[in-house]
Amino acid sequence: MRTAAEARIKMFNLPTLPVIILLALRIHTVRPGKCPKFCICDNIQLTIVCVNKNLTEVPPTIDEITVKLDLRGNDLQELPTGAFSHTPYLTHLSLQNSKIRRVREGAFRKLGRLVLLNLANNNIEILYQESFDGLSSLKQLLIDRNRVEEIQPGAFSQLGFLNLLSLTHNQLVYIPNMAFQGLQNIKWLRLSHNSLNYLATEAFAGLLTLTRLSLDNNELQFFPTETMTRLPEVTRLELSYNPMTYFGEESVAMPKLTHLFLDHNSLQDFSNAAILLSPHLVHLDLSYNQLRVLQPMAPGSPKLTRLNLVGNPIYCSCYMRPLREWAIRERIRLGGTCGGPPHLSGENLEAVYPVDLRCQSQEAMLKAELEEQSRLPTLPTTPPPDKVKCPANCECKAENHHSTCENKGHTKIPRGFSPDTRLLDLRGNHFHYIPTNSFPGVAEVVSLHLQRCKIHEVEDGAFNGMKGLVYLYLSENDLTSLSPEAFKGLPQLTYLHLEKNHFTQFPKGAFKLLPGLLALHMENNAITKLEAGLLTGAEKLRGLFLTSNAIKTISPRAFDPEPDLDTLHLGSNKLMEVPSEALSKAKSLAELKLSRNPIRWIGAGVFQSIATTLKRLYLDHMGLEKMSKDSLAGLGSGLQSLFLEGNQLEELPDFNPLTGLEIINLAENPLLCDCPLLPFRKWIEKVNLKVRATCGHPPELRGQRVKDVHVFKSCPGENPSKTESAQISPAKVIKIVEAKGKSHKSAKPHKVQKTTTKKRKSV
Numbered sequence: 001m002r003t004a005a006e007a008r009i010k011m012f013n014l015p016t017l018p019v020i021i022l023l024a025l026r027i028h029t030v031r032p033g034k035c036p037k038f039c040i041c042d043n044i045q046l047t048i049v050c051v052n053k054n055l056t057e058v059p060p061t062i063d064e065i066t067v068k069l070d071l072r073g074n075d076l077q078e079l080p081t082g083a084f085s086h087t088p089y090l091t092h093l094s095l096q097n098s099k100i101r102r103v104r105e106g107a108f109r110k111l112g113r114l115v116l117l118n119l120a121n122n123n124i125e126i127l128y129q130e131s132f133d134g135l136s137s138l139k140q141l142l143i144d145r146n147r148v149e150e151i152q153p154g155a156f157s158q159l160g161f162l163n164l165l166s167l168t169h170n171q172l173v174y175i176p177n178m179a180f181q182g183l184q185n186i187k188w189l190r191l192s193h194n195s196l197n198y199l200a201t202e203a204f205a206g207l208l209t210l211t212r213l214s215l216d217n218n219e220l221q222f223f224p225t226e227t228m229t230r231l232p233e234v235t236r237l238e239l240s241y242n243p244m245t246y247f248g249e250e251s252v253a254m255p256k257l258t259h260l261f262l263d264h265n266s267l268q269d270f271s272n273a274a275i276l277l278s279p280h281l282v283h284l285d286l287s288y289n290q291l292r293v294l295q296p297m298a299p300g301s302p303k304l305t306r307l308n309l310v311g312n313p314i315y316c317s318c319y320m321r322p323l324r325e326w327a328i329r330e331r332i333r334l335g336g337t338c339g340g341p342p343h344l345s346g347e348n349l350e351a352v353y354p355v356d357l358r359c360q361s362q363e364a365m366l367k368a369e370l371e372e373q374s375r376l377p378t379l380p381t382t383p384p385p386d387k388v389k390c391p392a393n394c395e396c397k398a399e400n401h402h403s404t405c406e407n408k409g410h411t412k413i414p415r416g417f418s419p420d421t422r423l424l425d426l427r428g429n430h431f432h433y434i435p436t437n438s439f440p441g442v443a444e445v446v447s448l449h450l451q452r453c454k455i456h457e458v459e460d461g462a463f464n465g466m467k468g469l470v471y472l473y474l475s476e477n478d479l480t481s482l483s484p485e486a487f488k489g490l491p492q493l494t495y496l497h498l499e500k501n502h503f504t505q506f507p508k509g510a511f512k513l514l515p516g517l518l519a520l521h522m523e524n525n526a527i528t529k530l531e532a533g534l535l536t537g538a539e540k541l542r543g544l545f546l547t548s549n550a551i552k553t554i555s556p557r558a559f560d561p562e563p564d565l566d567t568l569h570l571g572s573n574k575l576m577e578v579p580s581e582a583l584s585k586a587k588s589l590a591e592l593k594l595s596r597n598p599i600r601w602i603g604a605g606v607f608q609s610i611a612t613t614l615k616r617l618y619l620d621h622m623g624l625e626k627m628s629k630d631s632l633a634g635l636g637s638g639l640q641s642l643f644l645e646g647n648q649l650e651e652l653p654d655f656n657p658l659t660g661l662e663i664i665n666l667a668e669n670p671l672l673c674d675c676p677l678l679p680f681r682k683w684i685e686k687v688n689l690k691v692r693a694t695c696g697h698p699p700e701l702r703g704q705r706v707k708d709v710h711v712f713k714s715c716p717g718e719n720p721s722k723t724e725s726a727q728i729s730p731a732k733v734i735k736i737v738e739a740k741g742k743s744h745k746s747a748k749p750h751k752v753q754k755t756t757t758k759k760r761k762s763v
Contacts, residue, residue, distance in 0.1 A: 034063040046089075050074070058083050067113075068092040075099050079107040090114050097121045105130035112136050120144040125171075127155040129518075129542060129566075138162055144190075145169040149446065150470060152494070153519050153543050154566060157182030157590075160640065160662060166190040168214075173402070173423045173447060176471065176495055177202035177521070178543075184641075184662060188212040192238070197402065197423070198449070199224045204231055216240040216261070219402070223251045232256065240264050240285075253277035263287040263308070273298040287311045287335065293319045296326030309336030309349065316344045316352055318359035325354050389418040396421070401444075405429065413438040425449040427473075433457040437464050447471040451497075454478055460485035469493055475521075476500040482510035492516055499523040499545070506530055512537025519543040523569075526550050530582075532557035543567040547593070550574055556581040563587050571595035571618065578602060584609035593618040595643070604630040611635045620665070621646035627653045636660070644669065650697065652680045664689055670696020673706060675715035681706060 035041035036059035039050040048066050050059065052073035062069065066087050076098040084090065088110050100122040108114065114135055124146040132141070138159055148170040156162070162183055172194040179200075180189065186207055197219035204210070204227060213234055220242040228237070236259040244265045250273060252260065257278045267289035275281050281302040286294075288311035297304065307327070314320065316338035327334045327350075338344040344352060390396035391414035394405035403421045405414055407428035413435075417424065424445050431453045439445070443465055455477040463469065469490050479501040487493065493514050498507075503525040511517055517538045527549040535541055542564055551573040558579075559565060565586040570579075575597040583589065589610045595618045602624065607614060611634030624647035631653045632639075637660035645665040650672040655661075656679070671677060673695035684691050684707045695701040701709050 034061065036061045060086065062087050065089055070094045071098060072096045073098065078102045078104065080104050081106040082109055083107045085110045087111075088113070092116045094118045095122070100124055102126070103128065103131040106133050108132060109134035115139045118142045119146070122146050124148055126150045126152065128152050129154045129157075131155060133158050135159055136161065140164045140166075142166045143170070147171050149173065150494075151176070151179045153178060154181060156180055160184045163187045164190075167194070169193040172196055174198035174200070174471075175203035176200050176519075177545075178205055179203055181206050183207060184209065186210050188214070190214040191218070193217040195219050195402070197221065198425075199227045201226045202230065203227050207231060208233065210234055212236040212238075214238045216242070218242050220244060223247060225251050225253060229253050235259065235280075237261070245269075247271055247274040249273040250277050251275075252281075255279065257281050259283040259285075261285045262289070263311075265289050267291055270294060272296060273301070276301050278302055282306070284308070292339075293317075294323050296323050303330060304332050306333045307335070309334065312336060313339035314349065315340045316347070316349075316357055317341065318357055321354045321357040324349070324352065324357060328354070388420075389416055391416045406449075415440065417442050419444060421445055423447045423449075426453065427451045429453050431455055433459065434462040435459050436461045438462050439464075439466055442466065444468050447473075449473045450477070452476045456480070458482060458486045461488045462486060464489035467491055471495045471497075473497045474501070478502055480504065482507040484509045484512055486510055488513050490514060495519045495521075497521045499525070501525055503527055506534045508534045509536060511535065511541075514538055515540065517541055519545070521545045522549070523547040524549075528552055530554045530558040533560065534558055535562055540564050545569045546573070548572040552576075554579040554582045557585065558582045560585040565589055567591040569593040570597070573597050575599060578606045580606045580609065583607075586610060588613055590614060591616040591618075595620045595622065597622055599623075600625045602627045602631045604628040605633045606631060608634040612638065614639055616641040618643045619647070620644060623648055625649065626651075629653050632658065645692070651676055655680065655683050661687070661689060664691055666691065666693040669693070671706060672697045673701050673704075673709050673711055674698070675712070677706070678712050678715045681712050 035048070036050060038053045039048050039059065041048050041063070043063070045068070046066050047068040048062055049070040051070055055071065055074040056076065058071065058076070064086060067089055069087065069090055069092070072094050076095070078101060081104045084093070090111055091113050093111070093114055093116070096118055100119065101124065103124060105128055108117070111134055115137055117135065117138060117140070120142050121144070124143065125148060127148060127150070129152045132138070132155065135158060139161055141159065141162055141164070144166050145168070148167060149172060156165070159182060163185060165183065165186060168190050172191065174196060177200040180186070183206070186209055189207070189210055192214045195218065196215065210231055211233055213231065216238045217240070220239065222244060231254060233256055234254055235256050237254070237257060238261045240261050241264045244262070245268050247267065247270045249271045251271070252275045255278070258280050260281060260283070263285045267286065268291065270286060270291060272295040275284065276298055279302050282305045284304055284306070285308040287308045291309065291312040292315045294309065314336055334349040336349045338347045338349065338352065344356065388396045388398040390403065391405070393408045393410065394403060394414055396403040396418060401420050401422035402425070403417050403423070404425040406425050410426070410429040411431065413426070413431060419441055421442050422444060424442065424447070427449045432455060434455060434457070436459045445466055446468055448466070448469055448471070451473050455474065456479060458479070460483050466489060470492055472493055472495070475497045479498065480503060487510065490513070494516055496514070496517060496519070499521045500523070503522065504527060506527050508531060511520070514537065518541060520538070520541060520543070523545050527546065528551060530551060532555040539561060541562065544565060544567070547569045548571070551570065552575065559582055562585060566588055568586065568589060568591070571593045572595065575594065577599060578594065583592070590613055592610070592614060599622045607617070614635060615638060617639065620643040627649065632655070636657045639658050640660055641663040642658065642661060643665050645667040647669050649669040652671070671693060691707070693706045695704050695706060695709060701711065
């Protein structure tokens, strides 16, 4: 090859050096040993394309330095742990249409540089807790058009830099609490084209950066007001194509919402105070609903610029005059046309003057409506859908396998549901107790809702035969205890909700028959203590939620053995100290929440036993007055979030070892801005974090940000700025140091320093 190249050089009389460079590049691109068979490799762009090659595994011969890998259209079936450990420099990975059914825990481990992962058009059903472990730089994750029906807690906890998460065209029926925990930089969450009909109150908790949420083409029957209030930064909310029929007063309470899309719902009524608590809303789309009349928005509502009513059967009578006058007065663009009466039918709403919007007598109006209906073409009737088994006073849908008897006043568990039922919603009835074998013939049910049913007893084997049950909601009932056999026959139960009952003791032993239990919710009960071995039988538990109980004491062996416990919420209880000894048994603890406990003092090394695993620590709003300088000892680069806001701290512990922090909140602490705080002041300067910390003392500095005050310049050990250092000679530095040791008169200090010194003396 070199000889031919040299001949060509002589033939064209080219300069030798450029040709040598070109030749070297050509040699570099021909490396067959580094290019998998049947693939196309570009070693200049560091890209490998293996599309539609029927590959059954990730090729092991991929060049280590590859940055873009395209494996679309293969037959991978499953991604094993460490599937891409030999390609650590990947930034883009495409795996669409590869028949992937399962992503094993740690499949993407070591892909710390990946920014785009496309898993669309596969057969994934469950997103496991550690499926995306290691993707610390990922910005876009696309899982569209799969079969996802379950998101395990913590599935996205490693994706702190993710901007876009797309889960459209899947089989999600509901979103449980904290489903998206860990997405600290998420901007757009796409959940369109699922079968969502229920969102837990804390479903989107923690998404403090989310600005756009897409929930269109789902089965939501009402606006989830409480859930949406957890989204303080959302500006655009898409709820098109949901079967919602009514919006009541103050339904939408979202402080920064600007665009709300409710088109193609089934709205028959929209309260004029529905958006009262969304002060920045400018665009409201109510097109293609069933609205005949709409009132002007209530006083104090946001100043809309556009209101879209296209496709509604608006009846342009005197009842619409207030809306038209309001739109003219407020300069709001109205979209839509009149559906009647006949003389205004088809007229653009903006072209109709208020004086034209008149009311006839009731008889005349009725006659006009009948005439209008008689002129409408007869639409072909839709054939009835296939009938599905359904008990009386319930509704059952064959297309999505949902059955609901919500708020129907049942006093006994209805029977006779289709064996294909996947979601069974029995909320808001009056069962009082659940007898043995209450659910025969529904082995395929994945989610069972029994909230607000006044249940005070669950008999042994009440759920026998529900071998497919994953989610069980027994919240907001009157339970005070549970038998050890209560959950017999539930081998797949993963998420159990018992919050808002009347437990005064932890139901020890009730979970011994639940080997797959991952999350246990017992918030808002009246439990006073946690005894030894309380989770016997549930050794795989990952999340224990005990917020808002009355817990005063925790046995040193309460969590023994609990090797997999990842999340522990003990907020809003009555603990007087950090339960260090009990925590030492939770060897995998990553998130600890102690917020709103009356803990006034934290001593040295209290988190030492969990220091290697802890990532998120909540110590906020406790009235905390003092922390030992070494209270965070052992916590190093692993800690990602630290919340200390709303306490009474004047001094702070040593933050220097916390090199991995991504979030820290110290707001609402009366910090003493004096020389003892100098190490913290220096720490602020060297970290790339937004640190919310203000002075509480001395009085003249109260409310000022710690990083902005100049009081620290006079502290021993404070170095001059880089600019000052460049201008001061070593001799002058010696003189300044000597001067600081003398009296203020002989030293003749700088004017600003003199003022600061005087203020500090007055304190």
